[in-house]
Amino acid sequence: xxxxxxxxxxxxxxxxxxxxxxxxxxxxxxxxxxxxxxxxxxxxxxxxxxxxxxxxxxxxxxxxxxxxxxxxxxxxxxxxxxxxxxxxxxxxxxxxxxxxxxxxxxxxxxxxxxxxxxxxxxxxxxxxxxxxxxxxxxxxxxxxxxxxxxxxxxxxxxxxxxxxxxxxxxxxxxxxxxxxxxxxxxxxxxxxxxxxxxxxxxxxxxxxxxxxxxxxxx
Amino acid sequence: xxxxxxxxxxxxxxxxxxxxxxxxxxxxxxxxxxxxxxxxxxxxxxxxxxxxxxxxxxxxxxxxxxxxxxxxxxxxxxxxxxxxxxxxxxxxxxxxxxxxxxxxxxxxxxxxxxxxxxxxxxxxxxxxxxxxxxxxxxxxxxxxxxxxxxxxxxxxxxxxxxxxxxxxxxxxxxxxxxxxxxxxxxxxxxxxxxxxxxxxxxxxxxxxxxxxxxxxxxxxxxxxxxxxxxxxxxxxxxxxxxxxxxxxxxxxxxxxxxxxxxxxxxxxxxxxxxxxxxxxxxxxxxxxxxxxxxxxxxxxxxxxxxxxxxxxxxxxxxxxxxxxxxxxxxxxxxxxxxxxxxxxxxxxxxxxxxxxxxxxxxxxxxxxxxxxxxxxxxxxxxxxxxxxxxxxxxxxxxxxxxxxxxxxxxxxxxxxxxxxxxxxxxxxxxxxxxxxxxxxxxxxxxxxxxxxxxxxxxxxxxxxxxxxxxxxxxxxxxxxxxxxxxxxxxxxxxxxxxxxxxxxxxxxxxxxxxxxxxxxxxxxxxxxxxxxxxxxxxxxxxxxxxxxxxxxxxxxxxxxxxxxxxxxxxxxxxxxxxxxxxxxxxxxxxxxxxxxxxxxxxxxxxxxxxxxxxxxxxxxxxxxxxxxxxxxxxxxxxxxxxxxxxxxxxxxxxxxxxxxxxxxxxxxxx
Numbered sequence: 001x002x003x004x005x006x007x008x009x010x011x012x013x014x015x016x017x018x019x020x021x022x023x024x025x026x027x028x029x030x031x032x033x034x035x036x037x038x039x040x041x042x043x044x045x046x047x048x049x050x051x052x053x054x055x056x057x058x059x060x061x062x063x064x065x066x067x068x069x070x071x072x073x074x075x076x077x078x079x080x081x082x083x084x085x086x087x088x089x090x091x092x093x094x095x096x097x098x099x100x101x102x103x104x105x106x107x108x109x110x111x112x113x114x115x116x117x118x119x120x121x122x123x124x125x126x127x128x129x130x131x132x133x134x135x136x137x138x139x140x141x142x143x144x145x146x147x148x149x150x151x152x153x154x155x156x157x158x159x160x161x162x163x164x165x166x167x168x169x170x171x172x173x174x175x176x177x178x179x180x181x182x183x184x185x186x187x188x189x190x191x192x193x194x195x196x197x198x199x200x201x202x203x204x205x206x207x208x209x210x211x212x213x214x215x216x217x218x
Numbered sequence: 219x220x221x222x223x224x225x226x227x228x229x230x231x232x233x234x235x236x237x238x239x240x241x242x243x244x245x246x247x248x249x250x251x252x253x254x255x256x257x258x259x260x261x262x263x264x265x266x267x268x269x270x271x272x273x274x275x276x277x278x279x280x281x282x283x284x285x286x287x288x289x290x291x292x293x294x295x296x297x298x299x300x301x302x303x304x305x306x307x308x309x310x311x312x313x314x315x316x317x318x319x320x321x322x323x324x325x326x327x328x329x330x331x332x333x334x335x336x337x338x339x340x341x342x343x344x345x346x347x348x349x350x351x352x353x354x355x356x357x358x359x360x361x362x363x364x365x366x367x368x369x370x371x372x373x374x375x376x377x378x379x380x381x382x383x384x385x386x387x388x389x390x391x392x393x394x395x396x397x398x399x400x401x402x403x404x405x406x407x408x409x410x411x412x413x414x415x416x417x418x419x420x421x422x423x424x425x426x427x428x429x430x431x432x433x434x435x436x437x438x439x440x441x442x443x444x445x446x447x448x449x450x451x452x453x454x455x456x457x458x459x460x461x462x463x464x465x466x467x468x469x470x471x472x473x474x475x476x477x478x479x480x481x482x483x484x485x486x487x488x489x490x491x492x493x494x495x496x497x498x499x500x501x502x503x504x505x506x507x508x509x510x511x512x513x514x515x516x517x518x519x520x521x522x523x524x525x526x527x528x529x530x531x532x533x534x535x536x537x538x539x540x541x542x543x544x545x546x547x548x549x550x551x552x553x554x555x556x557x558x559x560x561x562x563x564x565x566x567x568x569x570x571x572x573x574x575x576x577x578x579x580x581x582x583x584x585x586x587x588x589x590x591x592x593x594x595x596x597x598x599x600x601x602x603x604x605x606x607x608x609x610x611x612x613x614x615x616x617x618x619x620x621x622x623x624x625x626x627x628x629x630x631x632x633x634x635x636x637x638x639x640x641x642x643x644x645x646x647x648x649x650x651x652x653x654x655x656x657x658x659x660x661x662x663x664x665x666x667x668x669x670x671x672x673x674x675x676x677x678x679x680x681x682x683x684x685x686x687x688x689x690x691x692x693x694x695x696x697x698x699x700x701x702x703x704x705x706x707x708x709x710x711x712x713x714x715x716x717x718x719x720x721x722x723x724x725x726x727x728x729x730x731x732x733x734x735x736x737x738x739x740x741x742x743x744x745x746x747x748x749x750x751x752x753x754x755x756x757x758x759x760x761x762x763x764x765x766x767x768x769x770x771x772x773x774x775x776x777x778x779x780x781x782x783x784x785x786x787x788x789x790x791x792x793x794x795x796x797x798x799x800x801x802x803x804x805x806x807x808x809x810x811x812x813x814x815x816x817x818x819x820x821x822x823x824x825x826x827x828x829x830x831x832x833x834x835x836x837x838x839x840x841x842x843x844x845x846x847x848x849x850x851x852x853x854x855x856x857x858x859x860x861x862x863x864x865x866x867x868x869x870x871x872x873x874x875x876x877x878x879x880x881x882x883x884x885x886x887x888x
Binding site for chain 2: 093109110113116133137140141143144145146147152176177
């Protein structure tokens, strides 16, 4: 096993650890920091893959990840929670230990799912596909179990990180066009959701999504 | 001259960017009406003029193409100017000049959107339509097509404070998008699994009969939705009255033609083989649309709705012409195919001129009287001589009277119908005379509609006392009206020249040019089949008509009573005549309403004999709305109610749905 493969595996393990940490985290501020760290590890991973395989376009996507996911979005989220004054409270629907257990089950499933695919893939990063799928599912789980809007959005962004990781590990990244498109989508989505938060709070005096149950059609 | 030095394609690209810059300049001072209407709109006229010159140059030259360094990486924009595109670019230029002139004088008061925004949308709309005509790959075509739909949507809803206008805009946008999906699928079929979406690649592919038919049907449906072909026409009579008049003019005059251009492009250029039944389909649909449109136009009482239905009629005639061209082309009659294609293109040009002109006329009337109901207008010829004169030219042209342009195209189309010798299909041979009869009926009824339109608005007495204060248009709007009337006359008296230009289009598309027949008769007469059978000399007509009128005038002055008398019009021996005694729009349309009653859905409310305050009301509605659109809407609602069962209002449940689906799919893979 070469050094780069080992490094990539290390990064994958770190990403999985961060995904679990996010699942367990109760504070929004720490959640944002974890999200930024996830982005940083992802950037490092892209750079390592790019260096070891000579895929130059991965450098651009690493740069993009760094700019958007490590700097811009955490900053936006940070400013958002200060202006909304919601640094602390995160209520979960299911208690945290149960969520962690479900998460472990998800990791087992995703490794099983990824096994046949990673055997087909010829990339040096193939063993990490299971972790990528696990990150997607764990972030999804986080979105489901959180009651407030901001952690859900962070869950959504973390899921995008997982997808990006999956793309890097199976095919050395998506075509640049697709990647640019997704990055733009995420940024725009972030901005829209930011406006949306203020509107929700204005309408319900809270960011708790249970108030929105009233909005359904009778 | 400068434009001659630059190739036409580059010139047109220049105009497109010029229009975009003007549009953006509107945002500099969005609230300044003076800046927008006295500086920007007049500057836009220049673009239209250049387009006409470029089109004249482009129609006679070899196709030129260009790859623009724009678009996505590895997916650049391809553009191409061939004679077919050039004809439509010329049409756009002619209409744009007139309408920009008119707009410079039209947008006077602040209504809804600020003027700078209108200027941006207007010029983007023009630019998008030009790009649609130039596009040489499906990607650029769709981008421009959607830009066109969206800018025109915002223009239609510029007065968005009115709920009716908002719902009209929604209907328009909905149908435009349904059509756009069909067009997208059509291009998907046309690329034939190669994954190359340039038109150049599509031309190389020979599709099987099934897929070719699928592509044609999708194109007819998709472009038909934009053009207002029969089952998809409902947005036209809603959107045109909602939009400001210059916008109606642009949409009806030019935007509908881009859809016609699309049908022609797909059928004769991108598809290599045509089938005879496509022609029958287009012919029948076109004629039904024409008859339907003209019948409904005859019973309308809102002047802009009337013109909208008349547009449906004209589109029907044009599509019927396309259908006829396909039939002749398939049955190896290049001469007649070329003739009917020329007639079709000619009618597109004509319709762009006179329909834009008439929509602008309604705008002038609307501005000076604040009335759009025909029941409240009348006698405006006294206050608005310029508008009335140009409206007369437009009405005569659309009614198809010689020596104006409407006659030429309808006559040519009839020639194609009537002189079709045996097509090798007995059923088609039976169909053609019936179709010709339907076309004549539509033409005659459209003349009837125009008599109503012109007579009720401009002749007779004022139906409302406030009409006496109506004032004529200012110089800018006048220039626009005169410009388009001049084209109506010009296209009417110079058919030989125009046909020779259109020959450049028919030569590559149906492998024949009818110009060779013209050579034998010179420029004075046109004889599409042969001089022995039929010919038409518009200048002779013009001279004859002018001569007869002058002679009569002279004789009456000289020998009869020798003086001019001014008396009340149409008094028929009743000296005490008032405005309520003259024929109304409803009254004029009544015979049509009676004859074609089964086609309308009429609701009448009759007063009883003892009513103290008798009221009478009758509304005429479109049956298709009830037969087709409401069932679809209800089905949609029912499906939505079914799906609504899933809806609980809890976001985590929604997320859980996707989560479970995702897990299920992953498990399925194992």
